[in-house]
Amino acid sequence: MPSQQKRKNQAKILRQFRAVHRAMGAVLFVFFFIISVSGLLLGVKKNSGDVLLPKTQTGTTSDLGRWLPLSELKEKAITVLRDSISPELSQELDRIDVRNEKGIVKFIFANHYYGIQLDGATGAVLSIGKRRSDVIENIHDGSIIDSYLGTGGYVKLIYTLIMSIALLLFTITGFWLWYGPKRMRKSRS
Structure with missing residues (x-):
């Protein structure tokens, strides 16, 4: 029982x-x-062919001693945002992603999810792209x-x-x- x-x-x-x-x-x-x-x-996202996340580019050098000052690169990224995308978009940065092994700096903007990749040494624009993966996150x-x-x-x-x-x-x-x-x-x- x-x-x-x-x-x-x-x-x-x-x-x-x-x-x-x-x-x-x-x-x-x-x-x-x-x-x-x-x-x-x-x-x-990294295998989406730039649909969800722009591919990380490669700059000219990973030697940080040859890089432009971060403040100068930031101003360049804001100018690119204003001139190449829209002067109406917020210039507020969400984060700055320094990829010294790749020789680049990514500037990721808040509110509109754009990202701009610059060569750390020359300041040349390597990529301008929408980071759809940030919206998904x-x-x-x-x-x-x-x-x-x-x-x-x-x-x-x-x-x-x-x-x-x-x-x-x-x-x-x-x-x-x-x-x-x-x-x-x-x-x-």
Whole structure:
């Protein structure tokens, strides 16, 4: 009789896990779809043929002693942005990516996702391109909503916590939905 009660308890737990798994799946389906598609795109961004991310170019030298000052390169990048793309775009930089091994400096602008690659030594323009992967990354981690609402990172934090906990619960309940019946069959023998 104790074995019969044990099986009933296992079956009850299995039903509860299935209900949690199903409810979370229904509620969070759209979010998991967005995360999976954006994650897939981010995984292939460097192999997208410049569609998602401009290829990193190569400059004339990796010798930093022969490079122009960073402030001069920054001014050159802002001039290129204004003259070659649009004078109306924000000149605010998101980051400066120095690739000394490649001999280049990437200037990535905030708000409009343009990137300009300059030769570190000559200041020559090597690439002007839209960094679509940055938009995809902002969608992937929820920061695009933060930017739109101006919440200072709180939406991204809450989104990340909810989705991380949900994925953990999916993993646990999914494992139990796979393992539980095996365990019940084994205890029947």
